[in-house]
Amino acid sequence: MDLDSVYTELIMEHNKNSRNKHALEKADLSEHGHNPSCGDDITLELKFDGDIISDAAFTGSGCAISQASTSIMIDLIKGKSIEEALELVETFIAMIKKDIEDQQELRKLKDAMALKNISNMPARVKCAVLSWHTLKEALNERN
Amino acid sequence: MMSKQESAVKERRIDQEFAEKYKADFPILKQQINGHDLVYFDNAATTQKPEAVLDAVDHYNRTINANPHRGAHTLSVRATEAYENARAKVRDFINAEKSEEIIFTRNTTESINLLANSLEALVEAGDEILISILEHHSNILPWQQLAERKNLTLKYLYPDENYRIPLSELEKKLTAKTKIFSISQMSNVSGVINPVKEMAELAHQKGALVVVDGAQGAPHLKTDVRDIDADFYAFSGHKMLGPMGIGVLYGKRDLLEELPPFLKGGGMIEYVEEQGSTYAPLPEKFEAGTPNVEGAVGLQAAIEYLEEIGLDKIKEHELEITEYALEKMKQLDYLEIAGPLDLEDRGGIISFNIKDIHSHDLATIVDSEGIAIRSGHHCAQPLMKFYGLNSTGRISFYLYNNKAEVDRFLESLEKVREVFGYGS
Numbered sequence: 001m002d003l004d005s006v007y008t009e010l011i012m013e014h015n016k017n018s019r020n021k022h023a024l025e026k027a028d029l030s031e032h033g034h035n036p037s038c039g040d041d042i043t044l045e046l047k048f049d050g051d052i053i054s055d056a057a058f059t060g061s062g063c064a065i066s067q068a069s070t071s072i073m074i075d076l077i078k079g080k081s082i083e084e085a086l087e088l089v090e091t092f093i094a095m096i097k098k099d100i101e102d103q104q105e106l107r108k109l110k111d112a113m114a115l116k117n118i119s120n121m122p123a124r125v126k127c128a129v130l131s132w133h134t135l136k137e138a139l140n141e142r143n
Numbered sequence: 144m145m146s147k148q149e150s151a152v153k154e155r156r157i158d159q160e161f162a163e164k165y166k167a168d169f170p171i172l173k174q175q176i177n178g179h180d181l182v183y184f185d186n187a188a189t190t191q192k193p194e195a196v197l198d199a200v201d202h203y204n205r206t207i208n209a210n211p212h213r214g215a216h217t218l219s220v221r222a223t224e225a226y227e228n229a230r231a232k233v234r235d236f237i238n239a240e241k242s243e244e245i246i247f248t249r250n251t252t253e254s255i256n257l258l259a260n261s262l263e264a265l266v267e268a269g270d271e272i273l274i275s276i277l278e279h280h281s282n283i284l285p286w287q288q289l290a291e292r293k294n295l296t297l298k299y300l301y302p303d304e305n306y307r308i309p310l311s312e313l314e315k316k317l318t319a320k321t322k323i324f325s326i327s328q329m330s331n332v333s334g335v336i337n338p339v340k341e342m343a344e345l346a347h348q349k350g351a352l353v354v355v356d357g358a359q360g361a362p363h364l365k366t367d368v369r370d371i372d373a374d375f376y377a378f379s380g381h382k383m384l385g386p387m388g389i390g391v392l393y394g395k396r397d398l399l400e401e402l403p404p405f406l407k408g409g410g411m412i413e414y415v416e417e418q419g420s421t422y423a424p425l426p427e428k429f430e431a432g433t434p435n436v437e438g439a440v441g442l443q444a445a446i447e448y449l450e451e452i453g454l455d456k457i458k459e460h461e462l463e464i465t466e467y468a469l470e471k472m473k474q475l476d477y478l479e480i481a482g483p484l485d486l487e488d489r490g491g492i493i494s495f496n497i498k499d500i501h502s503h504d505l506a507t508i509v510d511s512e513g514i515a516i517r518s519g520h521h522c523a524q525p526l527m528k529f530y531g532l533n534s535t536g537r538i539s540f541y542l543y544n545n546k547a548e549v550d551r552f553l554e555s556l557e558k559v560r561e562v563f564g565y566g567s
Contacts, residue, residue, distance in 0.1 A: 003507075003508060003511050003562060006507070007504075007508075007562050007563075012562075012563065012564065016564070036520075036524075037519060037520070038501075038502075038503050038518070038519050038520075038534060039501075039519065039520060039527075039533035039534040040503075041533070061501075061533055062501060062533075063501035063502075063503040063504045064500075064501060064504045064563070065503075065504070121507070123503075123507070124503070124507060127503065
C-alpha cells in the first residue's frame, strides 16, 4: 500500500485548512452524517437558489479522509443543480466501489478523483463516502 | 554490583529472549506485512494461535470428529471424551468446583446474553442492575434490554480521575434493590483491573448476584472464581490463544440449576412430549444444538500452553513492556494517553491519541509499517463519551511481544506525524 497515493497533498490540505468547514448562516437544509464505528461525524449545511445549490459548508470531526472528502465534495457541488449533484454522488460512489474505472467518465469529479485510491483500502471506504451519502440523503429530502 | 545501565541491558535481553522463545511457536507472526516484519499489537481484540493449538484442532478433525453425546459408535464416544476433557480443563483453569458449572458458548458476548435472558426469571419491575461505564457493549446491551423488558433501572459506576472505580462508588450505588451487579475484570480501553473480589463481597452483602466479565481478565490474570466468589464468570477462547467461536460461562451450580434454559432444541432435553418437555441436567441444559467440539479442544490446548509458561510470568512480561512503552510515550508531548500511567492494578493495554490526528489515520499509517494496532471506540461508546473522546488508538500486548517492537511502534508514530506535516 502506497501511503502517498492516499494521503496526497490535496487531501492533507483540505483536511487541515478547509475553507468549507464552518457553520452556514440561514441554511435551508442541514443533514447529519455519522460513521458510528469510527466516530466520523459531520453536519452538512446547504443553501438553495431554486433548484441550484448556492452555498454549502460543513462542521464536525473525523479522520483526514472523511474531512477532506467532505470539503472536496462541497467545492464540486456548489453552483450545481440538485440533479447534477445527485449524478456526481453516484459517479463518486461508483468510483470508490470500482464500478466505474474509466478516467474519461470520472473526469467530472475533478479534485474528488484524488480519492480514487481509497478504493484499494476496504477499511477506509466508509470514511470517503460518508459525506456523499449524507448529501444524497439531504437532496432526496429536498426533492 | 551492576550499574543501572548494565541492569537495563540485561533486563532488555531477558525480555527479548522471553518473547522470541515463544514467538517461535506462532507461525502467523513469522510474516511480513507491507514489507516489514509484523508487529502484532491488537491482542485485546484477538490473539494468535501457537502450533500446539493448531495441532490439537487439526488432530481432532483428522482422527476424532463426530457428534458428541449422541451416538453409540466409537468416534462419538471419543468426541464426547475430548469435549468433556476440555470442560474439565476449563474448570481447573478458573478453579471451579464442578465440571457442570462450565457452559460452553461462542464467546463472552453470548455468555452474557444467555445470562441476561435466563436471569429474567429472577427479577421483577423496580429492581436495579448495576454495571460500570467501563464496560464493553457486550456487558451493557444485554442488561439494557433486560431492563427495558422487565422495567428495571440500569445504573452505572464511574471511575475517579485516576481511571479507577473506587469501592466507595460501589457502596454508594448498591441498594437493597440491586439484583444484578456485572463488572469487567479488566477494561479493554484503559487496561485498568477492577478489584472484583472486594466488589463481589460488597455486592453480596446487599444480596445482588455478581457477574464478572473476564474477556480481558482470563487471558492475562490468574483467576479463581471461588476466591473472587463470582456467581457467574464469562470469557472467550480467542483472546487467550484459542480458536474463535468458543467461549465459557461459569455459574455456581445451584444458580444454574434454578435458571431456565436460553436456547432450546437438540442436546438440551430429557423427554420431549407433544406439549411439553423436561430439560437435560447441567451443563447440557444450556448447550442446545451440536457444540463446537474442535473449539473446545483448541481452548484446552491454549490453556495447557499458557499454564506451562505460567500466567504470572506472562503478566510480568506484559507489564515490563507496558512500563517501557508508558515511560517513552509520556515523554512525547503530542500524545494523550487515555488510562493510568502507573502500573498498579493495570494490564498491558494502552489507549492513546496523537493530537490533531484521527486514530483511523494513525492505524492506517502504522499498518503501512507492518504494525497492527486497533483504532476506534473499542465497543465502549459510553466510556469514550464519558472521557470526551471520539476514538483512540490502542496497543495491547501478549507473551510474544517485546520492547524492540515498542521501539518500532514509536518510530512509526514519527512517520504518522511526518505524513501529517508535523514535527520531525
